[in-house]
Amino acid sequence: MSTLDRLTNNFRDTVDYLADGWQELWNKTRNAITRFTPGHDDSANKSLVTNSSRWGVLSAELCETDNTVEVLLEAPGMSSKDFEVKVEHQALYVRGSKHYASDRKEGHYHITERAYGSFERVIPLPCEVDENEARATYKNGVLELVLPKHKALQPRKIVVS
Amino acid sequence: MNQLSPFSALNELHKELSRVFDSRHGFIREPVAYVSSNWTPQVDIKESDTEFTVMADLPGVPPEDVDITLHNGVLTIKGERSSDTEKEKNNYKRRERIHGSFFRQFTLPESTDEDAIEAKAVHGVIEITIPKAAKPKPLNITVKGE
Numbered sequence: 001m002s003t004l005d006r007l008t009n010n011f012r013d014t015v016d017y018l019a020d021g022w023q024e025l026w027n028k029t030r031n032a033i034t035r036f037t038p039g040h041d042d043s044a045n046k047s048l049v050t051n052s053s054r055w056g057v058l059s060a061e062l063c064e065t066d067n068t069v070e071v072l073l074e075a076p077g078m079s080s081k082d083f084e085v086k087v088e089h090q091a092l093y094v095r096g097s098k099h100y101a102s103d104r105k106e107g108h109y110h111i112t113e114r115a116y117g118s119f120e121r122v123i124p125l126p127c128e129v130d131e132n133e134a135r136a137t138y139k140n141g142v143l144e145l146v147l148p149k150h151k152a153l154q155p156r157k158i159v160v161s
Numbered sequence: 162m163n164q165l166s167p168f169s170a171l172n173e174l175h176k177e178l179s180r181v182f183d184s185r186h187g188f189i190r191e192p193v194a195y196v197s198s199n200w201t202p203q204v205d206i207k208e209s210d211t212e213f214t215v216m217a218d219l220p221g222v223p224p225e226d227v228d229i230t231l232h233n234g235v236l237t238i239k240g241e242r243s244s245d246t247e248k249e250k251n252n253y254k255r256r257e258r259i260h261g262s263f264f265r266q267f268t269l270p271e272s273t274d275e276d277a278i279e280a281k282a283v284h285g286v287i288e289i290t291i292p293k294a295a296k297p298k299p300l301n302i303t304v305k306g307e
Contacts, residue, residue: 032257053203062255074220074258076285107209110188114203114218126254141220141285 032059036117039097056115064126067154069147071123076141077114083143087131092123094143127153190235190266199261202238206267213269215289221258224282229289231275238287239264 036056061072075083077098084095097118129147137144148154188206207214217238219227227240244260272294280289 028257028259031255052205057203059257059259060255061253061258064252064254072221072258074285076218076220077216078284107207107214109205109207111204111206114205114216123255138284140223140282141218 029057029059032057034058034119034121036098036115036119038117039099051109051112053113053115054117056119058119058121060121060123062123062126067149069125069127069129069149071143071145071147073121073123073143073145074141075143078138078141078143080136080138083136083138085134085136085143085145087125087129087134087147090125090128092125092145092147093120094123095120188267188270190268197262198239198264200242200259200263201265202263204265204267210293212290212292213273215267215287215291217265217287217289218285219263219282219287220285222263222285224287227280227282227287229278229280229287231269231273231278231291234269234273236267236269236289236291237265238289 034056036054038052038054057074059074063070063072071092073094075094075096075098078096082096082098084093086093086095095118098116100116125147128150130150131147133148135146202217202219204218205214205216207216215236215238219240219242222240222242226243227238230237239262241262242258242260269291274292274294277292278289280287282288
């Protein structure tokens with residue numbers, strides 16, 4: 001095999017490898033890419049407002065158990081009062097806004113990759129849930145929701161006497 | 162929801178792409194070949210007169226699992242986001258989260274006070290503060306005449 005052939009083959013393998021990796025990444029994250037709308041926060045650092053990313057990746061995980069639907073959503077840098085969670089038409093709506101920290105000391109930004117502003121993510125639910133019984137916790141930047149299924153959908157245990 | 166025109170969408174895309182490929186800032190160190198990582202945290206880097214501040218989004222990573230080192234002006238943030246092994250679940254309907262190791266390196270441009278580095282974690286964001294080293298006082302050299 002000539003050197004050129006080897007090079008061509010290697011190049012082709014590399015391209016295939018890249019394409020596979022890209023496809024996998026895309027499949028995982030395409031739904032998680034969320035638009036952020038910047039708020040009008042006067043106290044914020046102007047360069048951060050204009051330069052920060054308009055898109056954030058809010059990755060979610062949804063898992064169904066016998067009695068509940070559990071949703072995890074990665075949303076770092078928020079505080080728990082900035083979330084608004086709602087269930088409507090068998091879908092979960094998570095709205096929130098990530099504020100520019102206004103207590104920062106002066107300075108200028110070299111890199112701004114993180115997204116700020118308000119966002120909304122809609123996650124379809126596999127079944128009807130009881131919104132009033134939902135529990136939410138926010139820890140290490142991950143929002144965790146436990147949504148109990150509607151009573152009618154929960155498997156009933158029949159006790160044999 | 163915002164309605165986007167195709168042109169503004171293209172502009173956005175262009176802006177994002179130039180951000181990704183923008184090599185003007187000397188901060189970001191290209192990943193080294195021998196380190197493999199599953200994902201890359203997003204960061205903001207800010208410089209003030211007295212310090213550098215690095216804020217990295219690390220949702221789902223407990224602070225004790227983040228490893229931060231600063232050596233010869235190179236700041237390394239690495240660690241691992243472990244998946245929820247205690248509740249081994251097979252009934253996932255949606256899995257977008259990426260688990261596994263993360264790795265990022267930055268070159269800090271000015272001499273910093275490496276011993277005074279501080280890091281704290283708030284809601285999945287690690288904030289690293291690195292004070293600049295006190296600059297040596299400029300020496301005034303008087304040129305003596307003959």
